[in-house]
Amino acid sequence: MGLDVGDELPDLELTGADGPIRLRDYVGKPLVLYFYPKDDTAGCTREAQDFSAMAVEFAQAGAALLGVSKDTPAKHAKFAAKYGLTVPLASDEQEVIEAFGAWVPKKLYGREYMGIDRSTWLFDATGKLVKAWRKVKVPGHVEQVLAAVKELG
Secondary structure (H helix, E strand, C coil): CCCCCCCECCCCEEEECCEEEEHHHHCCCCEEEEECCCCCCHHHHHHHHHHHHCHHHHHHCCCEEEEEECCCHHHHHHHHHHHCCCCCEEECCCHHHHHCCCEEEEEECCEEEEEECCEEEEECCCCEEEEEECCCCCCCHHHHHHHHHHHCC
C-alpha cells in the first residue's frame, strides 16, 4: 500500500500532544508531513532541528508541518524540550505509517526488520499529494522541501 502523487490526503487520525489530530483538518493549506524512525537518534534529531529552524519560512509560505513516528506523545515532549524543537510531532501506532507505505523492510548489520522509511510528503491546499521524498537523506532535505512548498505559489 502507499500513496502516489495525485492521491488525496487520507482521513486518518494521529495522536498529538493535545489529543487527536485529523489529517483532513489540514486541507485548506499546504501540509508537509514527514515520517521518521525514532526520537532522540542522530538523523531524526537533525531532521527535527532542521524543520524547526525553518518553521518560520514554512509558515510564511503558508504550509503546516507535522513530524510522525511511533514514539509516544510523552517521548515526543521530552525530545522537543531537550532540543528546543518547534515542529509539531505526532504519534502513530502504525495505521497512518502503513497507509502511506512508510512501514518497510530494513536491514542493519545483516539483520532484517520492519521499520519506518524516513520520508516526506507534500500536500497542496486542496489535500492532493504533489510530491513525496522516500529514503530521505537529512542534509539539505528541508531546503528541498521548502523550495517545493514555495513552488506551489
